[in-house]
């Protein structure tokens with residue numbers, strides 16, 4: 001029988017690494033595609049599912065990213081962007097999530113249908129604010145620069161994000177880590193830090209420790225997206241522990257991108273065992289076909305986490321959240337007074 005872990009109901013349930021455009025409902029994709037005449041490989045949810053959702057082991061990060069095109073194809077206007085952002089918050093509420101940081105690249109969402117990136121940022125912020133109000137989930141937004149675009153385009157993408165700086169909490173860098181190293185984006189992240197944004201960077205997912213070091217030293221990352229290959233460098237492990245730089249781990253996603261072979265081979269237990277601050281996240285629920293509860297309850301024990309480590313991951317998420325101490329205390333006391341999940 002498969003062992004199941006449980007989520008501590010007295011600790012907030014938190015997702016810090018969830019791509020908003022990787023969490024679009026397939027029902028919404030089909031509905032908007034039919035309404036707006038968007039060509040998809042199937043006309044219903046079940047037919048579309050195998051094109052979007054990965055089963056078993058994936059075939060590399062670029063195949064994984066390629067699946068986004070079916071989700072972003074339906075973003076034909078800003079109302080669609082607003083709607084998917086709003087539904088993201090509703091879905092987080094349904095999962096029992098108390099606090100979520102949703103991230104997106106405005107260029108990546110704008111590009112398929114030629115929308116204005118700045119308008120996309122505003123529409124997403126609108127949708128999330130409305131979702132927070134209607135569903136009682138706390139949500140914040142992380143802007144992403146897609147490193148796969150050129151350096152200049154990323155400056156324009158950053159302009160679009162900074163035009164709505166008050167709606168953002170942090171800046172991230174995502175995309176092809178091998179071909180576009182962090183150092184190319186030093187100026188972008190300096191601008192973001194000067195604007196008061198926090199920094200988290202996708203690194204050490206495909207590439208090794210050097211990529212994580214670059215994210216920290218060149219971009220000022222306070223958290224790392226994935227960072228699972230950090231264990232290869234003991235000096236980096238020491239640095240992460242000492243400076244409490246958190247790793248946003250997404251176990252199923254790592255299997256689906258091919259970064260890790262299977263659940264049993266995932267280094268999350270070792271990461272926590274070394275004292276690194278790390279939590280569990282979904283990354284792209286629509287593409288992985290999972291939610292956060294599944295990652296904690298089903299996937300974590302398969303990856304070798306004990307119940308104590310599962311609770312530690314929950315506690316780490318609260319520590320890692322881009323919130324003030326006071327906001328964290330509110331999340332915690334709300335949970336303790338409710339005590340149910």
Ligand SMILES: [Zn+2]
Pocket residue numbers: 017019174202225283
């Ligand atoms: Zn990610």
